[in-house]
Amino acid sequence: MSEIVTIKDISKKCNVSSATVSKALNGHSDIGEETAEYIRAVAREMGYLPNSAARALKTNRSNNIGVLFIDKTQSGLAHEYFSAVLNSLKVEAERRGFDITFISRNIGNFKMSYLEHCRYRKCDGVVIACVSFDDPEVIELVKSDLPTVTIDHVFDNTTAILSDNINSVRSLVNYIYDRGHTKIAFIHGEKTSVTQKRLASFYKTCEELGISVPDKCVKAAAYHDPKSSAVATNELLRLSDRPTCIMYPDDFSFIGGRNEIERQGLSIPGNISVVGYDGINLSQALRPRLTTWKQDTETIGREAASKLIDAIENPKISIQQQITVPGELIEGETVNRLLAVKPSPKQNRAAISQR
Amino acid sequence: MSEIVTIKDISKKCNVSSATVSKALNGHSDIGEETAEYIRAVAREMGYLPNSAARALKTNRSNNIGVLFIDKTQSGLAHEYFSAVLNSLKVEAERRGFDITFISRNIGNFKMSYLEHCRYRKCDGVVIACVSFDDPEVIELVKSDLPTVTIDHVFDNTTAILSDNINSVRSLVNYIYDRGHTKIAFIHGEKTSVTQKRLASFYKTCEELGISVPDKCVKAAAYHDPKSSAVATNELLRLSDRPTCIMYPDDFSFIGGRNEIERQGLSIPGNISVVGYDGINLSQALRPRLTTWKQDTETIGREAASKLIDAIENPKISIQQQITVPGELIEGETVNRLLAVKPSPKQNRAAISQR
DNA sequence: TTGTATGCGTTATCAT
DNA sequence: ATGATAACGCATACAA
Numbered sequence: 001m002s003e004i005v006t007i008k009d010i011s012k013k014c015n016v017s018s019a020t021v022s023k024a025l026n027g028h029s030d031i032g033e034e035t036a037e038y039i040r041a042v043a044r045e046m047g048y049l050p051n052s053a054a055r056a057l058k059t060n061r062s063n064n065i066g067v068l069f070i071d072k073t074q075s076g077l078a079h080e081y082f083s084a085v086l087n088s089l090k091v092e093a094e095r096r097g098f099d100i101t102f103i104s105r106n107i108g109n110f111k112m113s114y115l116e117h118c119r120y121r122k123c124d125g126v127v128i129a130c131v132s133f134d135d136p137e138v139i140e141l142v143k144s145d146l147p148t149v150t151i152d153h154v155f156d157n158t159t160a161i162l163s164d165n166i167n168s169v170r171s172l173v174n175y176i177y178d179r180g181h182t183k184i185a186f187i188h189g190e191k192t193s194v195t196q197k198r199l200a201s202f203y204k205t206c207e208e209l210g211i212s213v214p215d216k217c218v219k220a221a222a223y224h225d226p227k228s229s230a231v232a233t234n235e236l237l238r239l240s241d242r243p244t245c246i247m248y249p250d251d252f253s254f255i256g257g258r259n260e261i262e263r264q265g266l267s268i269p270g271n272i273s274v275v276g277y278d279g280i281n282l283s284q285a286l287r288p289r290l291t292t293w294k295q296d297t298e299t300i301g302r303e304a305a306s307k308l309i310d311a312i313e314n315p316k317i318s319i320q321q322q323i324t325v326p327g328e329l330i331e332g333e334t335v336n337r338l339l340a341v342k343p344s345p346k347q348n349r350a351a352i353s354q355r
Numbered sequence: 356m357s358e359i360v361t362i363k364d365i366s367k368k369c370n371v372s373s374a375t376v377s378k379a380l381n382g383h384s385d386i387g388e389e390t391a392e393y394i395r396a397v398a399r400e401m402g403y404l405p406n407s408a409a410r411a412l413k414t415n416r417s418n419n420i421g422v423l424f425i426d427k428t429q430s431g432l433a434h435e436y437f438s439a440v441l442n443s444l445k446v447e448a449e450r451r452g453f454d455i456t457f458i459s460r461n462i463g464n465f466k467m468s469y470l471e472h473c474r475y476r477k478c479d480g481v482v483i484a485c486v487s488f489d490d491p492e493v494i495e496l497v498k499s500d501l502p503t504v505t506i507d508h509v510f511d512n513t514t515a516i517l518s519d520n521i522n523s524v525r526s527l528v529n530y531i532y533d534r535g536h537t538k539i540a541f542i543h544g545e546k547t548s549v550t551q552k553r554l555a556s557f558y559k560t561c562e563e564l565g566i567s568v569p570d571k572c573v574k575a576a577a578y579h580d581p582k583s584s585a586v587a588t589n590e591l592l593r594l595s596d597r598p599t600c601i602m603y604p605d606d607f608s609f610i611g612g613r614n615e616i617e618r619q620g621l622s623i624p625g626n627i628s629v630v631g632y633d634g635i636n637l638s639q640a641l642r643p644r645l646t647t648w649k650q651d652t653e654t655i656g657r658e659a660a661s662k663l664i665d666a667i668e669n670p671k672i673s674i675q676q677q678i679t680v681p682g683e684l685i686e687g688e689t690v691n692r693l694l695a696v697k698p699s700p701k702q703n704r705a706a707i708s709q710r
Numbered sequence: 711t712t713g714t715a716t717g718c719g720t721t722a723t724c725a726t
Numbered sequence: 727a728t729g730a731t732a733a734c735g736c737a738t739a740c741a742a
Binding site for chain 2: 106
């Protein structure tokens with residue numbers, strides 16, 4: 001088909017040197033405006049495209065950012081939260097002229113570390129998310145000279161984009177409390193730093209509100225795993241002093257809880273109230289619509305790309321920072337309003353047994 | 356940190372020329388076995404990594420495959436079906452030494468076509484999926500000299516990996532019929548070639564079974580859109596001669612149908628039977644477990660990568676082919692067994708009104 | 711303001 | 727079996 005056109009081809013057509021063409025194309029100021037414009041016009045007309053490999057070889061810049069989105073279970077692509085973040089990240093990266101490369105071990109026969117993969121592809125920087133942050137290879141990556149941005153995890157020497165796990169749980173608990181609940185159960189995912197933040201915020205907020213939290217009301221489950229949340233739900237529903245509201249680790253896990261609740265002939269929110277976490281599409285397709293916390297995946301992904309590229313393009317003035325991205329409460333229909341006034345324990349128990 | 360080590364560095368250490376090192380590293384046969392082994396050992400010890408940019412520049416091969424996974428709505432990442440395919444594709448590509456680059460328009464300030472993006476990044480080939488296949492830019496891509504594999508769509512000059520949309524619908528309809536249903540409704544997505552295949556298979560199978568399909572029982576909705584499926588469900592439920600089983604465009608859309616069914620006080624499968632399509636995680640987390648068709652995303656993605664890389668590595672002997680990937684029926688709990696014997700129309704009507 | 715020359719790291723051709 | 731050399735396309739230091 002159409003032959004590949006190079007700078008040399010353009011230089012011939014324009015009767016200038018290839019250096020002049022290169023400068024004109026890159027907008028250097030030391031080229032006459034008219035010649036520059038002419039060269040650019042010819043380049044456009046000839047369908048010129050820069051050769052990214054040649055450019056990378058020369059400049060040691062690839063305009064490529066690595067993305068480490070790996071999970072114990074599978075690739076991070078399975079989680080709607082992470083795929084949404086990735087998508088936003090990709091959009092912003094492309095807007096600023098960067099492509100994305102998935103980083104992994106084992107590329108072909110070469111077994112390489114994450115860092116080696118980045119070096120092999122000459123990635124200008126790397127975004128790390130949804131990965132075991134204590135993996136030595138991740139540490140190696142973070143400690144390297146490569147610009148790095150982490151999502152939902154803080155290392156002391158990198159920029160981090162954080163979904164606001166403290167305020168989210170605080171808001172949810174306050175919302176639940178305002179609707180008259182004082183017996184609130186919390187099902188959490190695997191013990192990551194995110195989980196620890198949410199759990200701490202849960203305890204702290206309850207304490208501020210004067211709500212006691214029995215150990216029985218805090219259950220461990222796993223993220224994105226309806227089964228373990230179903231088990232936890234079952235245990236909670238069997239408590240003699242049953243909670244009136246259950247908080248789930250994420251919207252998808254709630255499906256398991258919902259099954260268990262319905263299996264016991266209870267209705268949401270009539271007999272038991274619930275909230276999710278994430279605000280994925282599914283949560284608003286369900287009936288009743290799930291009350292949940294929407295994480296701002298669009299901003300998280302965009303900021304991750306943006307801060308990383310800032311660091312790449314301005315290595316000296318860039319400083320590590322932690323950016324906390326607020327989310328928003330989605331008020332669905334799954335938290336019952338129990339009483340107009342703050343209930344005493346006795347009233348509360350009455351409200352439960354009225355089912 | 357550790358400096359980048361090049362072939363030249365190795366050649367110095369080994370007291371051979373850089374040409375010899377290159378050949379040894381690439382396993383050429385014209386190097387003494389002992390020297391070659393020695394060179395490789397030194398390279399390993401020094402932490403040598405090939406410079407992909409230099410190699411690409413020289414060989415005109417990037418070991419990079421482009422991936423066009425774009426949807427009207429968003430990126431294809433939102434659909435669990437496509438993200439699963441992509442993940443499998445990525446795994447196979449990496450196993451064979453290829454990285455993946457997302458192809459899009461608008462990279463930086465350069466507005467480029469899909470083909471131009473591929474050329475810019477020197478992609479060795481491209482996989483096309485979940486895209487408007489009638490987009491002129493996609494056509495341009497397919498008609499180019501770039502090796503191409505399409506997923507779920509056939510062009511006459513490319514290799515295609517196809518989920519078996521004919522047999523899947525046939526199997527579903529047969530399964531439903533075997534359980535005593537003769538009034539089967541079909542809700543379909545936007546009119547793509549996939550949709551047309553499924554619809555044709557639906558009509559054909561019904562005809563083979565001697566089932567008549569009133570126009571009222573075939574409804575248009577949109578993929579991945581619970582709302583439109585809810586609307587279609589509502590219309591179907593209001594029919595005087597109501598279907599006993601509804602087939603949904605996909606598992607996620609079924610959520611909308613389910614809401615509508617429950618809103619009307621009907622139960623699944625007691626009052627109305629349903630099947631989904633895709634077999635995503637959600638479908639088996641629901642209660643009752645959804646009867647659906649599981650598309651073999653793992654094979655689809657793997658084959659797409661595999662065939663594309665075959666074509667890249669062996670351009671002469673590679674031929675276009677269409678590969679149909681079978682799926683499997685997931686027997687959930689959402690199709691009621693109506694009668695032991697094939698029902699006459701009258702019995703059938705009685706069964707319906709008994710609710 | 712424009713041109714010349716060089717080298718980025720690699721592979722391939724052709725000698726030796 | 728090994729080495730010298732050139733070339734891939736581009737950007738830049740320096741000369742003009």
